[in-house]
Each structure stands twice: as structure tokens, then as C-alpha cells.
Amino acid sequence: MKREAMIAKFKELYGEGGEIRTFFAPGRVNLIGEHTDYNGGHVFPCALTVGTCAAVRLRQDRQVNFASLNVRDGEIRSVSLDDLTYRKEDRWTNYPKGVLSIFKDRGNDLPYGFDVLFYGNIPSGAGLSSSASIEVLTALIVRDLYHLDHLNRIDLAVIAQRAESHYVGVQCGIMDQFASALGKKDQAIFLSTATMKYSYIPLRLTGLHLVLTNSGVRHKLGESEYNVRIRECQKALKKLQTVANIKSLCDLSTDQFESCKDVIMDPVLTKRARHAVYENARTIRAVSALRANHLQHFGELMNASHASLRDDYEVSCPEIDYLVDLAQGLEGVYGSRMTGGGFGGCTVSLVEDSAIDTFRDLLDSRYKDRFNLVPQFYVVESGDGARELK
Numbered sequence: 001m002k003r004e005a006m007i008a009k010f011k012e013l014y015g016e017g018g019e020i021r022t023f024f025a026p027g028r029v030n031l032i033g034e035h036t037d038y039n040g041g042h043v044f045p046c047a048l049t050v051g052t053c054a055a056v057r058l059r060q061d062r063q064v065n066f067a068s069l070n071v072r073d074g075e076i077r078s079v080s081l082d083d084l085t086y087r088k089e090d091r092w093t094n095y096p097k098g099v100l101s102i103f104k105d106r107g108n109d110l111p112y113g114f115d116v117l118f119y120g121n122i123p124s125g126a127g128l129s130s131s132a133s134i135e136v137l138t139a140l141i142v143r144d145l146y147h148l149d150h151l152n153r154i155d156l157a158v159i160a161q162r163a164e165s166h167y168v169g170v171q172c173g174i175m176d177q178f179a180s181a182l183g184k185k186d187q188a189i190f191l192s193t194a195t196m197k198y199s200y201i202p203l204r205l206t207g208l209h210l211v212l213t214n215s216g217v218r219h220k221l222g223e224s225e226y227n228v229r230i231r232e233c234q235k236a237l238k239k240l241q242t243v244a245n246i247k248s249l250c251d252l253s254t255d256q257f258e259s260c261k262d263v264i265m266d267p268v269l270t271k272r273a274r275h276a277v278y279e280n281a282r283t284i285r286a287v288s289a290l291r292a293n294h295l296q297h298f299g300e301l302m303n304a305s306h307a308s309l310r311d312d313y314e315v316s317c318p319e320i321d322y323l324v325d326l327a328q329g330l331e332g333v334y335g336s337r338m339t340g341g342g343f344g345g346c347t348v349s350l351v352e353d354s355a356i357d358t359f360r361d362l363l364d365s366r367y368k369d370r371f372n373l374v375p376q377f378y379v380v381e382s383g384d385g386a387r388e389l390k
């Protein structure tokens with residue numbers, strides 16, 4: 001939605017007057033490096049051009065009013081800066097509330113509240129980080145409204161992630177918020193979550209595009225199983241630490257892992273750790289392949305990533321496996337895998353431009369026949385990170 005339209009809607013809802021500012025934060029897609037971010041490994045996401053925008057105006061009291069054009073036009077939910085307790089019934093507003101609460105925990109003085117109107121165009125439940133985008137957006141709004149100029153983009157990502165893990169209660173890694181805060185047009189971010197060192201890698205995919213396929217399913221299991229995987233990785237790590245001097249699973253090379261994995265003594269935990277270690281190695285290799293313009297190899301690593309997420313990490317689901325299998329079997333498709341946390345959402349595929357129409361038609365008809373669901377397709381455009389719209 002255009003900035004002017006957001007401002008007009010804002011005025012309809014909250015009235016005229018004062019300075020109204022507009023901000024935007026994108027969603028993300030991860031190209032490879034899945035479930036490595038809470039294991040000290042590498043990730044390789046890029047920010048999308050879709051995301052969440054907001055029109056905002058400071059108030060003179062301590063009230064914060066939230067509204068969203070996605071929910072029900074006109075409904076305003078209010079909280080006081082003096083009571084930011086998590087409440088289930090506050091639903092989506094817990095995301096921005098969580099961010100405010102983290103700022104307060106860090107000792108930032110938020111003297112006045114504000115009125116805010118959100119609008120997001122990330123397909124819901126697609127696993128493209130709509131929640132991270134609203135968290136990063138809120139962190140940016142707070143920084144800019146209250147002139148907390150010492151905070152850089154990484155700080156914003158960290159605050160936003162903390163809101164998700166400590167307030168909302170999903171123990172996520174830093175990837176989604178980092179990509180939303182630091183994305184750059186036509187680039188993907190190669191991030192080491194152990195050191196927070198990162199570099200931008202140009203997405204030079206001559207003759208190819210990344211295509212997202214939204215399965216339209218989001219299995220309830222997702223959030224609870226996510227936290228289960230984290231605990232499993234922690235258990236495997238504890239065992240490995242008895243023989244290896246490591247801080248996290250991804251400190252191990254694949255060879256080191258093979259030589260000490262027997263100490264884990266639990267088949268499930270061994271599979272989880274194996275995924276983390278090998279996925280981290282694959283991510284590093286995939287980035288080298290992309291740098292060297294070896295796109296076939298990049299695609300093969302995407303396929304291997306999917307197999308590992310399906311078999312070792314067990315975070316895929318029949319719908320996603322079906323889409324990935326179809327894609328991988330098609331002429332002109334270099335690679336295809338699930339992306340994000342798993343249990344539904346989207347696949348990401350690297351497809352030759354000349355094969356995109358066939359890709360769409362075939363997946364569309366076969367998926368409909370098999371699951372009676374309509375998949376959605378998006379050709380990925382990578383975009384810039386969170387910013388004020390002027």
C-alpha cells in the first residue's frame with residue numbers, strides 16, 4: 001500500500017493533526033541454512049519486497065493504540081505503557097507489545113504512547129516471517145520516535161527476536177529478525193549466528209529465479225515441535241561436549257561430528273545433531289557455489305537440505321514433500337526445498353526462467369488433485385530491510 005493511502009487511513013481512524021510518520025519492515029525467505037540459527041551455525045536468507053508497514057503518531061499520554069487494516073478496519077486495541085503484560089486475548093498485538101516491553105526491560109524510557117495503524121501483505125501462515133516483520137517494524141518505530149539513535153540495525157533485530165522468544169514464547173533464532181532489519185535489494189545475507197558476522201552476497205541468478213510455492217497449510221504442531229527440536233539439540237550438544245570443546249553443535253565440522261557422534265547414544269538426538277552440522281556445512285558450500293556462479297551445485301545443496309530436514313530433522317510434512325518432489329523432478333529446476341521453520345508454509349525452488357510456467361501449471365494441477373488445495377506462487381524479489389518511508 002502506498003504511503004499516502006496509509007496516512008489517509010490513519011487519519012480516518014485516529015483523526016487529523018500532528019506529525020504522522022510511516023515505516024516498513026519486510027518478510028524474509030531463507031535460501032539455505034535451516035534450523036542452524038539456534039545452533040550457532042550459518043544462515044542465508046534474503047529480505048522480500050512484501051512486509052508490514054505502519055503509520056504512527058506520538059501521543060501526549062501513556063496509551064498505545066494499535067489497529068491493523070488486516071484484522072478489522074476500525075478496531076482499535078489499547079494498552080498502557082505501564083502495563084504491557086502478555087495476554088493471550090490480545091492476539092497479534094502481543095508482537096508489538098512484546099517489543100515495547102523489551103525496550104522497557106532494557107531500561108529505555110518511553111515517556112509517551114503512540115497511535116499506530118499496521119498493514120501487511122505477507123501471505124499469512126506462509127512461513128515468510130510476518131511476525132518478525134511486525135517486531136522489527138515496531139523496534140524501528142520505537143527507536144526513531146524516541147530518538148534512541150545509539151541503536152543500530154543489529155540491536156533492532158536482537159530486540160525484536162527477544163520479543164518473540166522471551167515475550168511471545170517461541171524460542172526462535174535470530175535469522176528472521178536479522179533479515180528483516182538488515183536486508184538489501186538483490187542480495188542475500190550470509191550470517192554466522194555464532195559471531196554475528198555477516199556479508200551480503202549478490203543474487204546473480206542469470207536466467208533463473210527463485211520461486212516460492214505456498215502450500216497453504218500450516219500444521220498446528222509447528223510451534224510446539226520447534227521448541228522440542230531446540231531441546232533435542234541442546235541434549236545432543238551436552239553429550240558431545242563431554243568429548244569435544246564446543247559451544248554449539250555447528251562448531252563441529254562434519255568429520256569431527258562423525259568421529260564423536262557415538263557419544264550421543266540416542267538415534268533421534270543423533271539425527272537432529274547430524275542435520276545441524278551437515279546443514280551448516282552445506283550452507284557454507286552453497287554460498288561458495290553461488291559466488292562462483294555454480295548454480296547447479298547450489299540447487300543440489302538445496303535438495304540435500306530438504307532431504308535432511310525431512311529425514312533427520314523431521315520438520316517437513318506430506319504436502320511440502322509432495323511439492324518438493326514434483327519440483328525436483330522437473331526439467332529446468334535446479335533445486336527445491338522447504339523454507340523456514342517447517343510443518344507447512346512455503347517451498348523455495350531455483351527455476352530456469354523458461355521453465356517457470358510449466359513449473360506453476362504442473363504443481364498447481366497435481367497439488368490440487370492430491371490435496372484439494374490451491375498452491376500460490378511468487379517469484380522472489382529481494383528487497384531492502386526495515387526503513388522509514390518518506
Ligand code: GLA
Nearest residue numbers: 034035172173174175340341
Ligand atoms: C523459524 C525461526 C528461525 C529459524 C527457522 C528455521 O523461522 O524463527 O529463527 O530457526 O525457523 O531455520
